[in-house]
Amino acid sequence: QAGTLNIVVGSHVWLEDKDLAWIDGEVFRIEGQNAHVRTTNGKTVTASISNIHPKDTEVLSDGIDDMTRLSYLHEPGVLDNLAVRYAKNIIYTYTGNILIAINPFQSLPHIAEPSTMEKYRGANFGELDPHVFALADVSYRQMMNEGKSNSILVSGESGAGKTETTKLLMRYLAFLGGRSKTGGRTVEQQVLESNPVLEAFGNAKTVRNNNSSRFGKFVEIQFDQSGKISGAAIRTYLLERSRVCQINSPERNYHCFYFLCSAPPEDIKRYKLGDPSSFHYLNQSSCIKVDGMSDAEEYLATRSAMNTVGITEQEQEATFRVVAAVLHLGNLNFVKGRDADSSVLKDEKAKFHLNAAAELLMCDREKLENALIKRKINTPEGVITTTVDPNSATVSRDGLAKQIYCRLFDWLVNRLNASIGQDAHSARLIGVLDIYGFESFKTNSFEQLCINFTNEKLQQHFNQNVFKMEQEEYNREQIDWSYIEFVDNQDVLDLIERF
Numbered sequence: 013q014a015g016t017l018n019i020v021v022g023s024h025v026w027l028e029d030k031d032l033a034w035i036d037g038e039v040f041r042i043e044g045q046n047a048h049v050r051t052t053n054g055k056t057v058t059a060s061i062s063n064i065h066p067k068d069t070e071v072l073s074d075g076i077d078d079m080t081r082l083s084y085l086h087e088p089g090v091l092d093n094l095a096v097r098y099a100k101n102i103i104y105t106y107t108g109n110i111l112i113a114i115n116p117f118q119s120l121p122h123i124a125e126p127s128t129m130e131k132y133r134g135a136n137f138g139e140l141d142p143h144v145f146a147l148a149d150v151s152y153r154q155m156m157n158e159g160k161s162n163s164i165l166v167s168g169e170s171g172a173g174k175t176e177t178t179k180l181l182m183r184y185l186a187f188l189g190g191r192s193k194t195g196g197r198t199v200e201q202q203v204l205e206s207n208p209v210l211e212a213f214g215n216a217k218t219v220r221n222n223n224s225s226r227f228g229k230f231v232e233i234q235f236d237q238s239g240k241i242s243g244a245a246i247r248t249y250l251l252e253r254s255r256v257c258q259i260n261s262p263e264r265n266y267h268c269f270y271f272l273c274s275a276p277p278e279d280i281k282r283y284k285l286g287d288p289s290s291f292h293y294l295n296q297s298s299c300i301k302v303d304g305m306s307d308a309e310e311y312l313a314t315r316s317a318m319n320t321v322g323i324t325e326q327e328q329e330a331t332f333r334v335v336a337a338v339l340h341l342g343n344l345n346f347v348k349g350r351d352a353d354s355s356v357l358k359d360e361k362a363k364f365h366l367n368a369a370a371e372l373l374m375c376d377r378e379k380l381e382n383a384l385i386k387r388k389i390n391t392p393e394g395v396i397t398t399t400v401d402p403n404s405a406t407v408s409r410d411g412l413a414k415q416i417y418c419r420l421f422d423w424l425v426n427r428l429n430a431s432i433g434q435d436a437h438s439a440r441l442i443g444v445l446d447i448y449g450f451e452s453f454k455t456n457s458f459e460q461l462c463i464n465f466t467n468e469k470l471q472q473h474f475n476q477n478v479f480k481m482e483q484e485e486y487n488r489e490q491i492d493w494s495y496i497e498f499v500d501n502q503d504v505l506d507l508i509e510r511f
């Protein structure tokens with residue numbers, strides 16, 4: 013802890029720095045509670061001793077692979093260790109049995125090659141360099157030895173690399189428990205192959221990540237008694253509904269909308285589409301293209317991935333009809349009708365889009381229109397139908413578009429699960445949870461409340477396991493220890509859960 017250790021003239025220390033977060037230096041004079049420090053970037057700084065931290069001067073060239081073995085466990089020490097390792101392309105570091113992974117933002121082939129997998133198979137945890145495979149290996153072996161299911165939690169902020177890490181975990185689990193065939197392809201192949209489909213419909217470009225997952229995912233890999241994969245299931249949570257109707261520059265809507273607008277001409281014609289910038293749900297943002305991503309190629313890749321996972325031609329056709337219908341719905345503009353609080357379609361263009369949406373959804377055009385411009389109210393005397401003003405009609409339009417899209421997504425997930433095949437009798441499973449981290453925007457909605465609440469629950473799980481249970485065990489075993497302060501968020505959970 014800052015200030016409690018002996019800081020004397022000649023001590024190497026860390027100081028807070030407004031640009032670099034932390035800067036290191038050497039104390040050359042002490043005056044009362046202040047230390048004068050010469051920093052490594054050539055400045056002389058005076059700081060209160062209580063705000064400076066001792067620095068370990070014997071740092072190994074590859075840093076330390078387990079943070080619990082740092083001489084000084086404080087923020088600058090932890091960050092410096094991660095930075096030293098990252099500079100050498102060492103992206104994994106342990107903190108006890110937790111793995112910290114840093115996004116390399118470049119392909120590091122040695123990380124996932126088959127020989128690396130082979131190396132980690134059966135190795136004792138901590139024996140080899142920190143790796144996501146070591147974590148998967150220990151959860152698999154524990155499951156086999158103790159006969160209990162396990163879960164691996166992948167958390168971090170948007171763009172941290174959760175989804176890529178999850179894919180590595182899955183690949184390794186498939187490597188360990190592989191070779192269970194359904195219809196010629198293995199279960200694990202099917203789980204991995206379902207990723208491009210999920211990403212086309214559930215990922216979008218955001219400020220932080222060009223391929224951001226806008227849903228939470230829990231993948232269950234089921235194993236039989238002998239440890240072979242016997243089935244799998246993908247469970248998804250909290251698809252970001254608002255994105256369907258509302259986006260801001262420089263973000264995009266879900267990838268599939270742009271992919272479809274770049275489809276071959278015969279598909280464009282069939283779905284009555286055009287330039288993506290002609291659709292309200294896409295043109296609210298100035299970003300239509302993503303660097304390095306060809307929407308035309310991705311459309312074909314998505315179709316091919318759907319083929320691979322067994323989604324039939326007819327089902328694909330229906331899927332893309334719904335995607336196109338959502339775009340057409342977004343272009344239904346309303347103006348005031350003749351009666352007070354009533355609305356009508358604005359112009360011929362709006363009528364074209366209504367026709368297109370109705371045709372694609374295979375529903376009656378008039379019924380679709382009425383569903384948006386009229387409202388049914390249940391009264392004791394029976395159902396009364398009233399008209400609504402253009403604002404309310406627009407709200408209904410967006411509500412319908414969001415609902416249709418979310419149902420499509422859920423249907424796709426169910427369809428993928430049906431293809432992959434679950435093992436209803438599976439004795440044990442390993443679950444991998446890839447869920448999005450805390451969010452705080454200028455305007456936060458119910459969606460952010462749900463996401464942040466989920467993260468608070470996960471944090472509490474972490475607190476329980478890492479701090480509370482450990483410290484209780486120390487008490488039970490009468491081990492001499494000093495209590496570690498941590499922020500317990502139980503109050504936050506109680507506030508939401510008890511009301």
Ligand SMILES: Nc1ncnc2c1ncn2[C@@H]1O[C@H](COP(=O)(O)OP(=O)(O)OP(=O)(O)O)[C@@H](O)[C@H]1O
Pocket residue numbers: 115116117118119120168169170171172173174175176177221223224225226447448449
């Ligand atoms: N291990 C890795 N190797 C190479 N590149 C990576 C790795 N992890 C992440 N990246 C790069 O960073 C990008 C963002 O990673 P990823 O999509 O996994 O983040 P995320 O934490 O799941 O974000 P979100 O919460 O927004 O979905 C990837 O598209 C990829 O380009």
